[in-house]
Amino acid sequence: MPRTFAMRVYAATYWFLAILFVYILVVLILPMLATSPEMGAFLPVVVVFLGVFVAGAAMVSFMASAPRRRWLWLALLVPPVLFLLLNAPFIPFALTHPTDIGFTAIMPLVVATTVLIVAGAASFRQARAGGAVVGSSLRAQWATALVVGATLGAFTTGLVAAKGGGSASGGTLAAAPTTSTSLVAEGTKYLTSSYSMTATGVLGLFVENKDSFAHSFDIDSLNIHVSVPANTTVAVAIKPTTTGTLEFYCALPGHKVAGMVGTIVVQ
Numbered sequence: 001m002p003r004t005f006a007m008r009v010y011a012a013t014y015w016f017l018a019i020l021f022v023y024i025l026v027v028l029i030l031p032m033l034a035t036s037p038e039m040g041a042f043l044p045v046v047v048v049f050l051g052v053f054v055a056g057a058a059m060v061s062f063m064a065s066a067p068r069r070r071w072l073w074l075a076l077l078v079p080p081v082l083f084l085l086l087n088a089p090f091i092p093f094a095l096t097h098p099t100d101i102g103f104t105a106i107m108p109l110v111v112a113t114t115v116l117i118v119a120g121a122a123s124f125r126q127a128r129a130g131g132a133v134v135g136s137s138l139r140a141q142w143a144t145a146l147v148v149g150a151t152l153g154a155f156t157t158g159l160v161a162a163k164g165g166g167s168a169s170g171g172t173l174a175a176a177p178t179t180s181t182s183l184v185a186e187g188t189k190y191l192t193s194s195y196s197m198t199a200t201g202v203l204g205l206f207v208e209n210k211d212s213f214a215h216s217f218d219i220d221s222l223n224i225h226v227s228v229p230a231n232t233t234v235a236v237a238i239k240p241t242t243t244g245t246l247e248f249y250c251a252l253p254g255h256k257v258a259g260m261v262g263t264i265v266v267q
């Protein structure tokens with residue numbers, strides 16, 4: 001039974017996912033292992049998913065399509081959807097920060113999974129009906145081509161932004177600091193966890209992110225929420241309203257428990 005347009009789009013998207021996982025592995029994870037050994041925990045997961053995508057891509061490309069194998073088109077939707085669910089806490093941040101290196105992985109992943117769901121549902125219906133008999137309309141072909149184009153465009157934009165971007169902005173220097181010091185974020189840890197200052201002073205804190213992914217600097221009680229892009233330094237002015245202990249932390253999912261938390265004692 002001949003492949004329909006939806007089936008070919010499905011197979012091409014599956015190959016794209018396999019290539020994307022090679023990119024995630026080689027460009028994102030392997031360089032991070034040197035500074036963040038805990039990233040090694042993600043390694044087997046990504047390798048398993050890579051294997052599944054290569055196997056899935058080969059199956060939908062080379063296996064004879066038949067009505068009785070129609071469930072394959074739906075079953076192979078499980079791995080990409082599962083991977084997105086596993087990464088759900090990171091998706092909103094990655095999608096709203098195009099300069100973050102995570103954007104170059106998450107954005108194409110989200111779009112490719114959407115394409116797969118649409119093409120998979122169509123392939124399933126067409127396989128059940130007996131193949132190319134139910135042809136897809138020209139409009140659907142154009143829509144799919146647009147989505148694929150947008151994915152590639154977003155991927156390139158993200159790649160360029162991640163390479164060229166990273167200008168330090170978003171620092172809040174609402175008041176002139178009376179003292180200043182620095183805070184280094186490295187390996188998903190804040191290297192200093194306690195500071196002290198006077199209640200009448202303004203502490204100028206230079207938050208330096210040495211990681212190749214984004215962090216943030218947050219003090220809820222002072223309504224300070226500053227994003228610190230990869231490999232940048234951001235200046236934050238801390239002007240307490242009263243004596244006591246202020247907690248600062250990184251708001252990215254999982255980073256606070258990983259060691260991105262500390263206190264400022266205000267006397």
Ligand SMILES: [Cu+2]
Nearest residue numbers: 215250252255
């Ligand atoms: Cu962080």
